[in-house]
Amino acid sequence: MANTDNSPQGGVGGTSYLYDQGTTPNTRTVVSQKNRILTPHYGNNQALHQMGVLSSFSLSESKTLDTVRGIGFGDQIAELVPSVTDPVQISMERALLYMCNLWQATGYASGVDGPVRSLKHHRWPFDIEQQIVFSTLVDADFGTDVANVGYEGTPGSFDGGIQKISYPQVTNDPQRGNYSGGNPGSSAGHSALITIFEACWFNSSGTSYSKDSGMVMETGDANASDVHDFSSVYGEFLATGNDPTLGQYGSIRYADQSKFVSAGGGLTGGGTSSIFALGAADNV
Numbered sequence: 001m002a003n004t005d006n007s008p009q010g011g012v013g014g015t016s017y018l019y020d021q022g023t024t025p026n027t028r029t030v031v032s033q034k035n036r037i038l039t040p041h042y043g044n045n046q047a048l049h050q051m052g053v054l055s056s057f058s059l060s061e062s063k064t065l066d067t068v069r070g071i072g073f074g075d076q077i078a079e080l081v082p083s084v085t086d087p088v089q090i091s092m093e094r095a096l097l098y099m100c101n102l103w104q105a106t107g108y109a110s111g112v113d114g115p116v117r118s119l120k121h122h123r124w125p126f127d128i129e130q131q132i133v134f135s136t137l138v139d140a141d142f143g144t145d146v147a148n149v150g151y152e153g154t155p156g157s158f159d160g161g162i163q164k165i166s167y168p169q170v171t172n173d174p175q176r177g178n179y180s181g182g183n184p185g186s187s188a189g190h191s192a193l194i195t196i197f198e199a200c201w202f203n204s205s206g207t208s209y210s211k212d213s214g215m216v217m218e219t220g221d222a223n224a225s226d227v228h229d230f231s232s233v234y235g236e237f238l239a240t241g242n243d244p245t246l247g248q249y250g251s252i253r254y255a256d257q258s259k260f261v262s263a264g265g266g267l268t269g270g271g272t273s274s275i276f277a278l279g280a281a282d283n284v
Contacts (some may be wrong), residue, residue, distance in 0.1 A: 003112065004055035006100040008041040008049040009166065013105060018097070019052050019166070026135040036165075036192075037092075041105035044112070048129050051105050055217065057092040057130075061227075062086050088197060090128065090218040096207060096216040103205075106220075125199040125225065131192040133165055139191055150189030153231065160231025160241075165192045199225035 004016040012019045024033040037047035037057050046075030064083040069076065096100050107126045110116035142146035142162075150164030167188045204221040228234060242250030 005097050005105050006041055006043065006113065007189040008046075011050060013041050013049040014100065015041075019050075020205075020219065024135075026137050028130055028137055029137070031135075034135065036131040036133060038131065041107060042104045042107055042109055048127065049191040049227070051094070053095040053097065054092060055095065058091045060089045060091075070142075072184040083238055087225065088227050090197060090222045090224060092220045092222075094218055096218045102218050102220050119202060119205055122202055127200050128197040128200055128222075128224070130195045130197070131163075131165060132195075134191045135189050136190070142191055148188050155231045156233060157200050157231075160227030161194050162191055163194050164189050192229055195227065195249075196230045197224035197227050199219070235271070 005014045005018065007013075007015045009015065010233050013022075014144065026029060033056070035056055037051050039050050041053050059231075063085040066081045066083055067077055068079040068081060070078055092102065095107070099112055101111045103116050107124075108114070108116045108122070134142065136147045139150065142151055150166070151159075151162055152164045153159035170188070173178070200222040202220055202222045205219070207218045208217065209216055232238070243249055244250055244254050259271035
């Protein structure tokens with residue numbers, strides 16, 4: 001029996017009409033229609049596929065900041081010390097399908113495909129890929145400076161988390177037959193910002209049935225073991241910005257650059273740079 005609601009191919013998780021694609025507005029503000037959530041689907045081990053029928057997808061992250069104070073120094077915070085980061089919390093709400101529930105859409109043998117009915121049957125983690133797809137307006141300003149083509153970043157570089165997303169062929173526009181070397185209807189793509197949530201575990205799952213609503217919704221909350229751009233090398237000297245040792249502007253509390261020595265043509269000590277002097281003056 002063919003399960004058209006759980007038949008991953010072409011980048012999406014199903015082939016029924018529920019997975020038909022439509023147009024999206026072109027804005028500089030991120031819109032939810034261009035936010036694609038990809039997960040493994042049960043029965044397919046080739047790639048992650050777009051889940052579909054998601055009504056909401058939310059992320060949250062937190063960490064404790066411990067306060068350092070000293071007796072005899074008044075009501076003054078000497079330093080804030082970041083503690084360890086809590087796992088990324090992911091919440092999903094999805095329309096329950098007869099042939100494909102949330103468990104099946106994240107790689108598990110559930111529903112018509114298997115026996116998983118409870119969190120206690122949750123034995124293996126799964127990955128989530130989030131693609132924030134750029135609009136045509138942004139594509140024209142980014143990378144190749146050409147819209148509707150898509151930019152492919154360089155692994156290990158700052159743009160490594162940017163990837164090209166291809167789209168199926170649509171009706172061609174004869175007025176734009178020579179656009180970007182070809183008609184965009186037959187060769188179309190966008191750039192997308194990729195974020196990988198690695199080794200996710202569900203910590204809650206629920207389904208809501210109501211006499212006042214016909215549609216049944218299911219929810220799932222998960223924690224991610226790690227989050228990254230899938231391309232960069234992470235470690236102690238990860239470039240994150242606001243680094244005074246490189247002359248970047250950050251906090252004036254850390255602006256005593258006479259203590260910093262650069263090994264590669266950056267700061268060599270001997271005073272405060274103009275950018276920090278300007279910053280200090282602006283705060284007077």
